Amino acid sequence: MKTKKKDFWESIGSPKYALAPMVDHSDLPFRLLCRKYKTELTYTQMYNVNSLTTEDVFEKTIIKEINELDYPCFIQFASHDPEILLKSAKFIEKKTPCIDLNLGCPQKIAKNGHYGSFLLDHPDEVYKIIGYLCNNNLKCGVSCKIRLFNNLEKSYELCKKLEELGINCLCIHGRTKEEIKEKIGKCNWDSIKIIKSLLNIPIIANGGIEKFDDVIKCFDYTKCDCVMSGEKLLENPSFFSGEIYDIDNIAIEYINLWKGFNLNYINDNLHIVRGHLFKMFYSAMQKEPKFNQMLAKSNNLDDILNVCFQIKEMRKNDNLESKFGWYRRYRDKINKKEYINGNMDDKYNDFNEEIIGDFFQ
Numbered sequence: 001m002k003t004k005k006k007d008f009w010e011s012i013g014s015p016k017y018a019l020a021p022m023v024d025h026s027d028l029p030f031r032l033l034c035r036k037y038k039t040e041l042t043y044t045q046m047y048n049v050n051s052l053t054t055e056d057v058f059e060k061t062i063i064k065e066i067n068e069l070d071y072p073c074f075i076q077f078a079s080h081d082p083e084i085l086l087k088s089a090k091f092i093e094k095k096t097p098c099i100d101l102n103l104g105c106p107q108k109i110a111k112n113g114h115y116g117s118f119l120l121d122h123p124d125e126v127y128k129i130i131g132y133l134c135n136n137n138l139k140c141g142v143s144c145k146i147r148l149f150n151n152l153e154k155s156y157e158l159c160k161k162l163e164e165l166g167i168n169c170l171c172i173h174g175r176t177k178e179e180i181k182e183k184i185g186k187c188n189w190d191s192i193k194i195i196k197s198l199l200n201i202p203i204i205a206n207g208g209i210e211k212f213d214d215v216i217k218c219f220d221y222t223k224c225d226c227v228m229s230g231e232k233l234l235e236n237p238s239f240f241s242g243e244i245y246d247i248d249n250i251a252i253e254y255i256n257l258w259k260g261f262n263l264n265y266i267n268d269n270l271h272i273v274r275g276h277l278f279k280m281f282y283s284a285m286q287k288e289p290k291f292n293q294m295l296a297k298s299n300n301l302d303d304i305l306n307v308c309f310q311i312k313e314m315r316k317n318d319n320l321e322s323k324f325g326w327y328r329r330y331r332d333k334i335n336k337k338e339y340i341n342g343n344m345d346d347k348y349n350d351f352n353e354e355i356i357g358d359f360f361q
């Protein structure tokens with residue numbers, strides 16, 4: 001089994017740097033942008049496949065988000081239904097090297113839908129799903145993205161069982177499902193390290209990455225095969241390059257990537273484009289709030305590009321490091337104990353459940 005799993009990882013190029021799956025933020029142009037700056041593995045956002053039951057619907061939602069330039073890209077599913085998951089996997093098994101089961105989402109929407117991290121409270125259901133996916137001759141691999149339990153032994157048992165059932169690799173977010181909002185704690189690399197040392201499948205470590213030095217430390221400490229980052233890449237898509245590029249130019253590059261797609265696709269996704277720019281330009285908008293309004297009102301790429309150029313002009317003499325800020329937006333407040341439950345945006349508030357619509361019912 002060890003060799004087979006190693007073959008899988010080698011067949012996708014043994015990636016070391018992964019972009020996390022993020023609802024409304026894992027768009028194809030963003031994935032391509034991150035790849036240009038050393039990201040080697042990407043994921044789609046999670047798709048709640050319960051509502052995507054025909055190949056036609058798959059074509060219009062997931063398949064159009066896949067592109068050969070974005071390889072390897074894992075497609076993430078959220079569901080608790082083995083039949084639906086297998087059927088969904090069959091639709092795309094030749095278009096992705098791997099489907100990933102979301103076992104980490106801590107949101108209310110996941111609780112209501114009985115998926116994500118809430119499935120971890122029912123390990124037998126998880127094992128049934130994974131056993132079913134791994135034993136039905138899928139042409140692609142199967143992976144999971146989990147959160148930890150409070151108890152290391154329980155976390156290890158889960159991971160070991162998932163390995164025995166045949167998953168090809170495993171992503172561990174080193175926090176529990178309770179560690180969100182004001183309870184977000186330090187990422188538990190100790191557990192990731194121990195689990196990695198006891199398993200034979202490739203492990204992707206997620207959480208606690210803010211500086212490039214953290215990436216190096218995470219590899220050294222946990223001995224993981226790959227490091228995944230979410231929020232840091234939202235702030236700085238060139239993060240994994242280890243170099244400091246001008247975020248104002250990167251934002252313009254992002255818009256230009258969108259220009260390569262057809263108008264309908266662009267118009268359907270303008271909220272996603274703006275969502276990214278609010279993060280890349282967080283500091284600029286703190287400095288000059290009018291840009292916030294301007295961006296919110298922009299309803300085509302040229303207007304958005306115009307905002308980018310104005311921000312670039314405003315900050316032309318600024319130190320490149322000083323242009324960042326979004327990643328620390330709530331972390332600093334937590335440190336200063338200013339965080340009051342419900343009064344501040346938390347990292348998952350970017351999940352706009354209205355925009356997500358049918359997918360995430």
Ligand SMILES: Cc1cc2nc3c(=O)[nH]c(=O)nc-3n(C[C@H](O)[C@H](O)[C@H](O)COP(=O)(O)O)c2cc1C
Nearest residue numbers: 020021022023045046173207208229230231347350
């Ligand atoms: C806006 C947003 C959307 C997310 N959506 C997903 C998702 O669809 N699937 C998933 O497994 N995790 C999702 N996550 C969690 C991230 O993949 C990642 O595990 C988490 O942000 C911790 O990594 P980080 O500290 O590097 O950001 C999301 C996180 C954010 C900030």
